[in-house]
Amino acid sequence: xxVRLFRNLALWSIGGIWALAGVSKxxxxxxxxxxxxxxxxxxxxxxxxxxxxAILECxxxxxxxxxxxxxPLIAGSVLLSAFLVALWIWPMEYQQPCGCFGKIELxxxxxxxxxxxxxxxxxTLAAALTWVCQYPKGTNKKEHPEMLSA
Amino acid sequence: xxxxxxxxxxxxSQTTILASxxxxxxxxxxxxxxxxxxxxxxxxxxxPDSSAWKKVDFSIGMSFLSMNVYxxxxxxGESVMEVRYGDQxxxxxxxPSQFQATRSKRFANTLTDAGExxxxxxxxxxxxxxxxxxxxxxxTSESTNGSVTLRISDATGASAGYSEIDVxxxxxxxxxxNKIKDKFLVVVEYGGWAQLPSGEHIPxxxxxxxxxxxxxGNMLIQTVQIEDVSENEISYKPEKPQIxxxxxxxxxxxxxxxxxxxxxxPIQYGxxxxxxxxxxxxxxxxxxxxxxIWLGVGFVVIAGxxxxxxxxxxx
Numbered sequence: 121x122x123v124r125l126f127r128n129l130a131l132w133s134i135g136g137i138w139a140l141a142g143v144s145k146x147x148x149x150x151x152x153x154x155x156x157x158x159x160x161x162x163x164x165x166x167x168x169x170x171x172x173x174a175i176l177e178c179x180x181x182x183x184x185x186x187x188x189x190x191x192p193l194i195a196g197s198v199l200l201s202a203f204l205v206a207l208w209i210w211p212m213e214y215q216q217p218c219g220c221f222g223k224i225e226l227x228x229x230x231x232x233x234x235x236x237x238x239x240x241x242x243x244t245l246a247a248a249l250t251w252v253c254q255y256p257k258g259t260n261k262k263e264h265p266e267m268l269s270a
Numbered sequence: 271x272x273x274x275x276x277x278x279x280x281x282x283s284q285t286t287i288l289a290s291x292x293x294x295x296x297x298x299x300x301x302x303x304x305x306x307x308x309x310x311x312x313x314x315x316x317x318p319d320s321s322a323w324k325k326v327d328f329s330i331g332m333s334f335l336s337m338n339v340y341x342x343x344x345x346x347g348e349s350v351m352e353v354r355y356g357d358q359x360x361x362x363x364x365x366p367s368q369f370q371a372t373r374s375k376r377f378a379n380t381l382t383d384a385g386e387x388x389x390x391x392x393x394x395x396x397x398x399x400x401x402x403x404x405x406x407x408x409x410t411s412e413s414t415n416g417s418v419t420l421r422i423s424d425a426t427g428a429s430a431g432y433s434e435i436d437v438x439x440x441x442x443x444x445x446x447x448n449k450i451k452d453k454f455l456v457v458v459e460y461g462g463w464a465q466l467p468s469g470e471h472i473p474x475x476x477x478x479x480x481x482x483x484x485x486x487g488n489m490l491i492q493t494v495q496i497e498d499v500s501e502n503e504i505s506y507k508p509e510k511p512q513i514x515x516x517x518x519x520x521x522x523x524x525x526x527x528x529x530x531x532x533x534x535x536p537i538q539y540g541x542x543x544x545x546x547x548x549x550x551x552x553x554x555x556x557x558x559x560x561x562x563i564w565l566g567v568g569f570v571v572i573a574g575x576x577x578x579x580x581x582x583x584x585x
Contacts, residue, residue: 123576148368163367164341164349210323210343211314227558234562241569248573252580 127249134196134246135184137239141221142177145170148222160219161212161232173199189250193243200240207232293398295407298418301440302395303470305331305502310389311342312478315491322495324351326385329508330392332399333358335383336508353511354383360523364511371513374522387458388478388494391442394435397422410434417443441471455481457489466501474499486556 145162149170162170176199183192212218218232227235293300307329311322325348327338334357340348353364356377363372363383377383381400382393398405406425412418416438423432433447434454441463448455462475476494481487513519519528526533 163365164351165343166346166349167367210341227562229558230562231556231559234559234566237566238562238569239566241566241573245569245573245576248576252576256580 123249124253127246127253130242130246130249131184131189134193134239134242135181138177138184138192138196139181140224142174142179142181144222144224145174145177145219146222148219149174160217161207161210162219162222164210190247193247193250196243197240200236200243204233204236207236293395295398295420296409298409298420298437299440300395300398300437300442301470302390302392302442303466303468303472303501304504305329305506306466306472306499307502308389308474308496308499311495311497312388313493313495315477315493326389328386328389329502329506330386330390331502331506332392332396334507335377335386335392336511337383337385337389339385354385355508355511356383357507362511362513364513364517366514369514369517371517371519372522373519373524387445387456388476388492389496390473391435391445391458391460394433394442394445441473450483453481455483462496464499466499468501470501472496472499 149167176195180192180195180199183195212232217228218235220232220235221227307327310326310328312324312326313320313322321344322342325340325342327340329336335354336356337354339351339353341351342348350366353362353366355362358378361374361376361378361383363374363376364370381396387393398407404425406423408421410419410421418437420435420437421432422435432449433445435442435446436444441460443460445458445460446454446456457479459477459479460473461477462473463471464474465471474496476496478492478494479489480492481489515530517529521528526536528534
């Protein structure tokens with residue numbers, strides 16, 4: 121039971137983060153009503169790409185809350201990897217805010233790579249807990265040959 | 271030998287010769303083309319990919335500047351990051367992708383705008399020509415090759431600190447500013463001097479170095495390659511950037527925020543004015559970043575332990 125609880129906590133945390141990132145990005149892209157802020161790294165990409173990413177983030181969050189586990193976890197890992205690659209190819213300007221959460225200044229003082237590492241770690245932990253819940257000890261057919269004949 | 275130039279301000283002369291400006295500080299002469307346009311490509315020296323990441327189409331003069339800043343996305347194209355314009359009447363900063371524009375007196379007040387000093391020593395010349403009565407300038411050293419170092423500080427006491435310039439053969443070859451604990455936070459080396467048709471010289475290969483205020487870590491070093499340079503006519507002035515109807519305008523001159531051409535509300539400084547972005551290089555930001563990294567590593571380690579033990583408690 122505790123493992124399931126921890127798995128759910130990890131999944132809900134990830135789902136919440138993706139939902140916040142996606143919704144705040146969409147809100148920032150569609151509203152355009154705030155006073156002037158420094159241009160973010162995210163805003164340097166075409167709007168169509170940013171809308172697509174924001175929608176993807178929302179879909180990942182929805183899938184997690186709909187109790188699909190593997191697809192959103194894998195998709196989340198791919199998206200985080202893509203962010204890392206993008207940061208490497210198109211590095212941020214000196215002291216430029218990343219805009220990961222749109223106009224919401226959540227974790228805005230933290231280096232984006234550090235954010236990706238912690239979310240990636242949480243993603244990995246959630247995947248491990250999901251694996252353990254799905255395949256608990258005792259279901260390994262090599263450990264229980266009698267299951268092979270079943 | 272140190273000569274105090276502040277008291278000699280009266281002998282400072284400004285001379286316009288064809289398309290150039292000349293600043294005379296005692297026996298030090300500084301010349302620069304009066305007005306020219308070009309395209310600058312910024313490359314981060316420490317980047318594994320040494321191709322340019324930023325492009326700036328610029329037009330600068332003694333009384334104006336215009337900069338269109340693009341981020342270069344290899345394989346995709348270019349994306350407009352911001353548009354800057356400034357003259358003695360007004361300055362504009364536009365973020366087209368965010369539909370935001372800011373109108374202010376930035377150029378009139380500071381005689382420059384963000385990033386211009388990376389392109390040209392023009393802002394320094396502007397300051398020397400227009401604010402001489404507010405400056406203390408002293409020659410601090412003179413090398414055997416003829417290079418002279420001048421220290422420029424605020425004579426009014428309104429701001430602390432000082433900047434330095436190295437002048438060689440009438441050219442500003444290095445600019446240093448914002449000194450903290452014997453280290454300058456901003457250093458720009460001007461090189462690749464090219465001669466324009468008028469005979470004036472301009473730098474076309476600059477090196478910009480920026481250090482964080484906490485003096486920790488390496489300097490951000492960027493090479494600025496300037497291409498397609500052309501001299502502007504004396505009467506030339508760049509067009510003001512276009513403001514599209516769907517933009518939100520924060521007008522610091524009129525003190526109001528506008529949208530769709532209508533005034534929404536007055537700017538309430540201290541409440542609705544833009545919050546300063548806290549850079550990721552602050553102490554708290556760095557500590558939080560380190561904590562995040564350790565947290566991420568911790569999650570992965572726990573994941574490994576969980577998988578390793580494959581606890582029966584899952585049921």
